[in-house]
Amino acid sequence: MTQTEEFTEPAVRPRPHRWPPGDGVGVFHDVRQTVSETGHRRVCSLEARLTERYLSALDAAEADGRPPECWRPLFQYRHHPGVRPVQFALAGLHAHIAHDLVLAVVDTCRTRDCEPAALEGEFERVGDLLALLEERIHDELMPGPDLLRIADPLTHLVSTWSLERAREAAWTAARVLRQLRGFPAAAEEFAEQNDAGAGLVVRFLLTPCR
Template sequence: MGFLGDVANAARRGVTQALGAITSMAANLNDRRALTPSDPPPDQPTSIAQVIEELRLLGAAMPTEDGVADFHRMYLHVTELIGAAAAARSFQDAAFMERLDCVFAGLYLDACRATDESRSSAWQPLFALRAQPGTARLQHALAGMNAHINFDLGLALVRTCRQLGRTLDSPGVRADFLAVNEILAAAVQEVRESYLAGVALQLDRAAAPELDVVGGWSIEAARDAAWLSATVQWALQSRKDAYAAYLGSRASLVGLVTRQLLTPVSFPELGPVPGAGA
C-alpha cells in the first residue's frame, strides 16, 4: 500500500486499540440504562427536509474548486438518499432515524460555522487545507467522511439517544445505524468509481499516489469505530471530565487520519483528473 497508507492504517489501529482498552475499563463504570432525556440545542435541524435545505443553501455559496465543497456535495447526496429511504419507511424506528440525521448533520454544520480556533480537531485539517494544491477531490471527500463518521457519528448516536430517551440497546437503533451505513458505503463507492473512471484517462503515475493514500480508508472500519466510540461515550457520560478528555483525544486521533488522507500527491503539470467532480 505504500508508506502513506501504512501511516494511516497505523493511526487507525492505534485508535482501535485505545478504544478497546477504554471500552473494557468503561464497562465497569456505567451501564446502558437510559439517562434523563436532554433537550436539543435551539439551532439543531428538526427534519431531514430542513437538513437538505440547509445543505443546499450552504453548498450554493461554496466555490466549485474547494476541498470542503468536494465533501459537501457527497454529503448532500447521502442525506438525500437517507431522506428517500425514510420516506419509503425503510427504517425500523423512523423517529430515531430522523433525529439521528438531524443531530449528525448539525455537527457538520457546526464545523462549517466554527472559527479556526473553535472548530473540532477532527475537522481542522479539511478546513485548513481546503485550497491545498496537489490534493485530489476524492481525497477531500473521503477526508470529510472520515471526520464526520469517525468522530461525529458516535457523538450523534449518543446525543440522539439522550434526546429521545433511548439507549444503544433500544429496538431498531443498531439495525438503523447499519442501514444508514449501507447508504453511506454506496455513496462512497459511487464517488470512488467516478474518480477511477477519470483516472483511466490519465497517466498511471499520476493516479497511483492518490489511490495509495485513499485506498486504505474503509467505511466499514469507520462505521465499526463509530459504534465502539458511542459505547465508550455512553459509559462515560456521568463522568464529565473523563468524557471531555475522551472526546478531545478522539478528535485529535481522527484529525491525524484526516490529515494523512489529504497528503498532496497529484502532479500539477497533468491538470485535474477528469470526472473527479460531483
C-alpha cells in the first residue's frame, strides 16, 4: 500500500438489527455511520485502519464479550436507563480516539515502515471527521436549554471532555508506541495501560445522570 492510496468503500457497515433503538452502542454507531457516509468522500488509509479497529472491537464484543477494555463499559451500560444518548455517543467517541486511533496510526506506520510524522496530513483529515462527529453528537443528542438546567450533572460531564485534548493524547501515545516497536514487552504493557486509561474516561462519561 502506498502513502497516497485511498479507498471509496463505505467506512462503516450497517448496524445489526439485533441492536434495538436506544441501545447505547447503537447510538454511537448510528451517528458515526451517518457522518462517515456524508457526501462522496475519499477515505484515506488511516481512516480505513481506524474503521477496522472499531469493527474489530464490535466483533470481539459480539463473539466472546471481550472487546478492548475501553469499549467494555459501553457494552456493560448499553441498556442503562440512567445514561443519556449523548453520553453513550461521547463515550464511544473517546474509546474510538484514545484506543482505536492510536493503534490505527501504529498499524499504518508498520505497514508503510514509516514514522508517525509521515501521517500528520492524514491524521488531520481524520481529525476533521472526528470533529464533525462531535458536532453531530452535540446537535442531535444534547438536550436543549429548555430541558437542561445549568446545574444538571450532564452539563458537567459533557463540558469536562475535550476532543482536541483526546486527539493530542492519541497522537502522543501513537508516537510512543511506535518508538517501542523494538521492545515488544514494553510496547504491550504501554498499549494495555493506554487502553485501561481510556476505559476509565469512558466509564466516567457513562455516569448515570437521571
